[in-house]
Amino acid sequence: DAMVIQNPRYQVTQFGKPVTLSCSQTLNHNVMYWYQQKSSQAPKLLFHYYDKDFNNEADTPDNFQSRRPNTSFCFLDIRSPGLGDAAMYLCATSREGGGYEQYFGPGTRLTVT
Amino acid sequence: QQQVKQSPQSLIVQKGGISIINCAYENTAFDYFPWYQQFPGKGPALLIAIRPDVSEKKEGRFTISFNKSAKQFSLHIMDSQPGDSATYFCAAPYNQAGTALIFGKGTTLSVSS
Numbered sequence: 001d002a003m004v005i006q007n008p009r010y011q012v013t014q015f016g017k018p019v020t021l022s023c024s025q026t027l028n029h030n031v032m033y034w035y036q037q038k039s040s041q042a043p044k045l046l047f048h049y050y051d052k053d054f055n056n057e058a059d060t061p062d063n064f065q066s067r068r069p070n071t072s073f074c075f076l077d078i079r080s081p082g083l084g085d086a087a088m089y090l091c092a093t094s095r096e097g098g099g100y101e102q103y104f105g106p107g108t109r110l111t112v113t
Numbered sequence: 114q115q116q117v118k119q120s121p122q123s124l125i126v127q128k129g130g131i132s133i134i135n136c137a138y139e140n141t142a143f144d145y146f147p148w149y150q151q152f153p154g155k156g157p158a159l160l161i162a163i164r165p166d167v168s169e170k171k172e173g174r175f176t177i178s179f180n181k182s183a184k185q186f187s188l189h190i191m192d193s194q195p196g197d198s199a200t201y202f203c204a205a206p207y208n209q210a211g212t213a214l215i216f217g218k219g220t221t222l223s224v225s226s
Binding site: 004031033040041042043044045048050055090092094099100101102103104105106107 | 144145146147154155156157158159162202204205206212213214215216217218219221
């Protein structure tokens with residue numbers, strides 16, 4: 001089945017220790033997204049790629065970076081995680097022109113100790 | 114930033130009852146209004162979406178009603194079932210390319226048996 005896969009599902013890191021979350025998709029979609037979702041809150045868009053074109057949200061902290069080496073893979077790097085960065089991180093994809101219909105992965109739950 | 118205001122924050126409905134969740138938007142440039150459903154520990158999934166040139170769309174027990182003049186749209190779940198218990202998010206695209214979504218704050222629905 002075509003899908004969005006996120007690894008790992010659970011990640012524990014120490015305060016200030018860099019961490020990388022990964023996302024892969026078999027849907028061959030042009031657009032890939034990273035969202036941060038804290039408990040009982042809406043998903044908050046961090047950035048998205050339209051093909052290789054990177055789009056950063058204005059309020060995304062510089063601590064968050066992303067890489068998309070090819071169509072299938074996208075990475076979220078948190079350079080110096082703080083306690084406030086503990087959250088669920090969701091990867092999503094959509095077709096060109098179909099941004100309203102996003103396909104989400106199961107998420108990575110990040111804990112910062 | 115454009116906003117999508119969602120209410121109520123939580124909703125308890127008896128099995129078989131009707132669940133109604135409302136959203137109000139600001140930007141008339143939105144061209145699609147999706148609703149997403151999220152179960153605990155999972156990523157959101159598209160439930161149903163409507164274009165602003167129609168007033169209502171129905172898929173099974175789920176109906177979106179759209180009021181363009183009031184800038185409001187709502188989700189109706191008929192014959193609510195315990196399996197519908199989840200968090201529901203309304204959303205709207207907010208950039209010109211239609212590639213980015215802004216989500217409402219979510220409504221946690223509990224259907225009691």
